[in-house]
Amino acid sequence: MSKITITRRTLLAGASGTLIASRAWAQQPSEVKVGLLVPISGIYARPGTVMRQGAEMAVEHINGQGGIKALGGAKLKLVVLDSGDTTEKAKNAAQRMVAQESDLVAASGAYLSSFTLAVTEVTERANLPVLTLSYSDLITDRGFKYVFQTSATAGSQARQALPQIIKLAETASGRRPKTVAILTDNTAASIASAKSMREGLLAENKLQLIVDETFTPPLADATSLVQKIRSAKPDLLFFLPTVISDAKLLLEKMNEFGLGQGKVPTISFGIAIAEPDMLQTVSPELLQGVLTCVASWGAKGHEALIAELKTRYKEPWMTQNAISTYGDMWVIKDALEKAGKADRVAVGEVLRTMDAGPSKYYPLGEIKFDEKGRRVGAGMTIVQWQSGVPLTVFPPELALAKPFWPKT
């Protein structure tokens, strides 16, 4: 850090040539730098911090198992940059990352899809491969070569989830759901999921949309929304909040109106409704049975990791942010092994072409990316609140518990 301070002053003095000189030491093969660009200040600091925990754990595990063998056992070194809480700050941080950490071989980031979009505009031009858990379709629709999306895209997630939800409802209650309500906030991820449902997915699954409401977070009052649900009596409620307070407000209001605790089965998208913070404001009884469809979650085969995260960081369970970022580090490690050199362009080339078999940390599919940079066969997980813990219940090969359908 002190080196950067000096160059910063040098800039003010009008010269910046010394920067190159301060860099030689990091080029030694004993260490390979990997970037992590996530929000660790501002309103998104909490998820960003969890991503950092996942990355730190992975780097430690990789190094503990002998580092990058193809590079003579070189150790991974995590360089964490704060993307802050605005798109501009995220872009600035990305520019800082490529300008001042020129020996990075790859990076992971940047939580919010808006941030990832801005960050990858920079990294693409610097040929720095970036793995991201953001699932906006737009990220890999731009023809970029150095962005790798490990999650299923928003559109694909809804497509995968819907048949499973219907099947679950049918087997549990013996009746196929026919009508649905959508309550969504107007953030990018929620809008993308809701849009794919409205535009064909619901019809494909023979579901009729009878309530369709979009709100701007944060909600001041959920009464009018819940009243519409009560009068329409849908078989399913798709509820897509991003802000925890909105989730709390709606669940409590549903309960107050006698619709809670499974009277109207509630299915969410995204991780907001399954964040540990939920328990600080909402009682486990209200959450019991609530389902959410997420890109990734701590699942079968991750038990040791979940336990380690719990003891080290006091995180009660492993969200998408922790497990996905943990997986990112392993993918970068694999790519380094195959590239055989600590070079970002080479790592990018490997990521585009590699086929490292079935995925261990992301749900389903392989460690292989298509021409857009999307992970081939990327699945998703369905998580259900059971006795105060959101557990993976789908897909069956990853499930930590059996799903149950709330009795109606």
Place this chain on the structure above:
Amino acid sequence: MLQMRSFLPPLLFTLAYAALSLGVTNSYYQLILTLVPVWAVFGLSWNLLSGYTGLISFGHAAFFGIGAYATALGQIYFNISPWLLIPVAAMLGGIAGLLIGFPTFRLQGHYFALAMLAYPLAILYVFEWLGFQEVTLPIKRDAPIAYMQFADPHVYTLLGLAIMLATIVLTQVIERSRFGMALLAIKQNEAAAEAAGINTLAWKLRAITLSGAIAATIGGFYAQVLLVVTPQSVFGMLVSAQALTVAMFGGVGTVWGPVIGSVILIPLAEILHAEAGARFPGIQGVIFGFAIVCVILLAPEGLFWKLRDLLRKRMAPKAAAADIPDTSAANVTTLKPAPRQRAATGEVVLEVKNLSRSFGGLKAVQDVSFKLHENEILGIIGPNGAGKTTLFNLLNGFLKPSQGEVLIDGRNMSGQRPHVICEAGIGRTFQVMRPFLRMSILDNVVVGAYVRARSDEEARKLAADAVARVGLSAVADRVAGELSTKELRLMELARAIAGQPRILLLDETLAGLGHGEADEVVAVIQQLARDGMTIAIIEHTMQAMVRLVDSFLVLDHGAVITEGLPEVVTRDSRVIEAYLGKKWVGHAAN
């Protein structure tokens, strides 16, 4: 020549900045160097409206965001080059300014600020509703330059600098012109500006249109730099706040303020974010906020003004030797009173017929009628609350009469806007002085001259002439903030006569003056009358007035008690009763 010389500092600054930018090879520092002019221009656009008129806008993100989205969406949906889109964005920003300004300028002060706050927030939701949560500019690998996508980041900085230089020069031109003077006058006192013949609404609309166009231009460029546009990043509260922060930190109402603010704050925020934030996430916000609070406490008007005041103090002792004789000579050149032909029988230039105005149940002015003859000095007297100032406000258009007529040269002008009445030849001064404190005496007076002047030059000439007539020529370059009450009164008088009115309404011009000082002001007024001016003057002390006026109009409880020659009126028992109460009527008779 003066104009050319004043463009030199911004040009040198821009060149130095460009040289610095070209010397920087680190792309991250280059990005920060690009963002400095971006936010400086945004601050300048805010300053053009809010800095000069004093109408604080909390919603400049509205224009910024319109520019950003226009530039982004035009590329995505119509494949148009940003070289074309940014000028289009400027136009849209200007139109938005006009549309927003027209209804919102009905509000003043805090209400204006709050209403402005609502626009970007409302537009933000519209763009979310339209589904533009995240918009990315398409990458153009085949024709990058045609789409403003440069591999060399220096080009962005140079473009940003070009926009900044253009904005600075534009601001400087405006600052020195009738436009800038009008805005400054509005800031100091909108009512006084109207009274001085300035069509305040028209100038404010021009200001917000131009300001909106500049903000939209830089918003479009910002989209080009960021490559991603989200409603929060261009319409968000933080964006509007950014304009206020750089301008208020650097200095409000000066072209250098936003530039100074941006040059310091933008890199500072980044350094804090990169250095302190890396060790203690979030601490950067705390330090940044604290630094701003400290500077605002120490330099409430911004760094520029603080530094300028400090520099002036430094220079003052050196210049003192030369200044001292000047300051003593700064006293008013006393004009010798000479007898004047009393002209109570000239042509009638102002006629008031049955003028009434009530506020709810209170009849502030009731059924007042009088005639003002050419070259007459009419004293309007009466105890406190008699309705004198309300009468003036009816005469010059601040208030609309409930009933009655005001005939200027036989034309009914009642209910017209103040600047229209000013153009018709009525000038006025105020009981509470409204000098433009940071401006020189001459500049203060120029504001009043524009109503008659066709060019800036002519206005200066008229102003210099007016300053000479009140005897302030020797101190014309001094800043109004340093003047004594008497000098301020004379300066206000000069401002009123700079527009060459035929009728002058003076509201308690002698208030707050010592005995000797009042005499000097009286002498000036007498001289004006000798030069052919028709004057109506309000006072509630009679002493000085008796020697000055040709006739009196006495008001009490909003109505005329009596009128006539001074010697008659002062003996009238009704007048004595109104001033002193019933029991003094007997005493006075003796």
